[in-house]
Amino acid sequence: MRLSTKSRYGLRALFDIAYNSGNLPTQIQDISRRQEISPRYLEQIFQSLKKNGILKSKRGPRGGYYLSRSPELITVREIIEATEGDVMLVECVASKRKKKENCTFSGHCVTQTVWNEAGVLLNDYLGKLTLTDLCERGQALGVKKEQDHRFVYYI
Secondary structure (H helix, E strand, O other): OOOOHHHHHHHHHHHHHHHHOOOOOEOHHHHHHHHOOOHHHHHHHHHHHHHOOOEEEEOOOOOEEEEOOOHHHOEHHHHHHHHHOOOOOOHHHOOOOOOOOOOOOOOOOHHHHHHHHHHHHHHHHHHHOEHHHHHHHHHHHOOOOOOOOOOOOOO
């Protein structure tokens, strides 16, 4: 299994929102700059994430993208499924097969059981890992938080 840049960048961008902005809207230019991802590509990725109910957006000068739920309720598996589809190691064990072709070994294939069990373990792990967990890992790694530029205070 190989994840595309769509899911990898999507996960990085959502981590960035959770880590740097919390529940405040974040502009795509800021995420793009911090994560070194093209803003145009982020827009495409964010459309999938909005469609799947992970992100919301707000228009206007103080607008941007924000998480639809708190970070502890958004799993890595949910993000990958929103950008990639089913998380599976091989096509023959997919629960929602795109092609209705049956493998000639289906039902009596030893390796099919291995791929199925590995997929279950992977999905279980990704389903338990949340954006909050990633934020805690970011803090442990010393990832610097960027202060919000939109708020300037004068005394």
